[in-house]
């Protein structure tokens with residue numbers, strides 16, 4: 001079959017109750033389309049509308065699940081397409097039901113709803129489980145908060161950040177959860193291990209603000225929080241998980257796929273934290289280093305340019321170097337003997353270092369901080385958004401940036417990120 005024939009390939013699948021159709025769109029430039037012909041079906045907790053055609057682009061790894069049976073039409077070139085009868089969806093649904101009981105009790109007693117931490121190694125479906133639980137919660141009329149601590153492959157804002165989002169409607173199958181007014185903190189690196197002192201500090205600050213937000217809205221308070229984490233679970237990564245459990249005052253931990261991690265958490269956390277082991281889905285697809293890096297680039301591109309269905313038109317403008325202050329967080333460590341009296345080596349990891357703009361920051365992402373004064377609150381302030389350095393003219397002492405918003409920037413305090421973006425538009 002030629003690729004042209006495959007493109008027009010239409011398949012029909014009749015799914016029994018409790019089964020799912022899994023497929024991937026691997027090749028660049030390819031698309032696949034799913035239509036629900038009859039019955040009921042959902043993708044990671046988002047219900048499909050009968051007769052509507054859903055489009056999936058290259059890189060998509062999808063499972064269309066049905067509780068009661070359905071008929072689906074799949075069009076286009078897909079890879080590894082099969083129907084799976086073994087899925088952990090009943091277990092995921094039971095987790096949702098248990099969280100729902102806690103929400104009902106919280107509502108009755110005007111207490112906080114369940115704060116749930118989802119943990120596990122890489123590629124076990126943590127983000128997918130969070131999405132399913134959030135979708136089920138909003139479909140029941142809840143308004144939970146979603147916190148994403150996965151700095152590399154997170155679903156809020158761009159890579160290198162962590163954040164929180166109020167979930168008011170199910171994730172759209174094209175765009176994910178609506179990104180209206182997310183609370184975003186800049187960390188600036190791909191993994192928490194690069195500067196775990198800074199990461200803990202930023203995550204603890206996010207935890208404080210999330211607690212305040214819960215108290216300010218009755219509905220959200222009872223709905224609780226679902227927290228996604230990254231797959232770094234050994235050594236320092238494990239310490240981070242314990243830190244998150246404490247700082248977010250977690251009630252429930254869902255451990256995906258790893259019994260060892262489950263047992264360690266049971267051993268190290270107080271008994272009032274309910275720790276539940278859950279299997280991963282056989283459908284979760286492992287991603288290579290390359291595809292993770294592509295996914296990060298794609299997220300940054302979408303931040304500026306949107307998606308094919310919802311394009312955005314960013315602005316490019318010049319800033320005078322004298323009008324902005326650029327900082328980096330973390331200085332290279334010094335040996336103890338060189339440190340000023342009373343200073344610890346870790347202090348360098350959270351040191352605010354002013355940057356004199358130079359060619360090295362070309363293509364880098366800069367976070368626009370809400371900090372008023374760099375000295376005190378730069379580390380703990382959330383960010384308004386991001387720009388990308390597209391040119392530096394040392395002669396004219398100017399900096400050109402790509403920005404989602406027109407001039408002027410909401411603040412002149414900018415934080416340098418490790419991430420770069422090549423603007424090829």
Ligand SMILES: Nc1ncnc2c1ncn2[C@@H]1O[C@H](COP(=O)(O)OP(=O)(O)OP(=O)(O)O)[C@@H](O)[C@H]1O
Pocket residue numbers: 022023060061062063121122123124125126127128129150153229230231281282283284285286
């Ligand atoms: N049941 C399923 N069938 C097919 N694909 C799936 C299924 N569940 C998840 N996936 C896909 O597998 C990939 C990995 O899942 P996910 O991102 O949830 O894992 P993760 O554990 O959060 O990964 P990370 O290591 O980045 O934290 C995603 O592309 C997702 O769409």
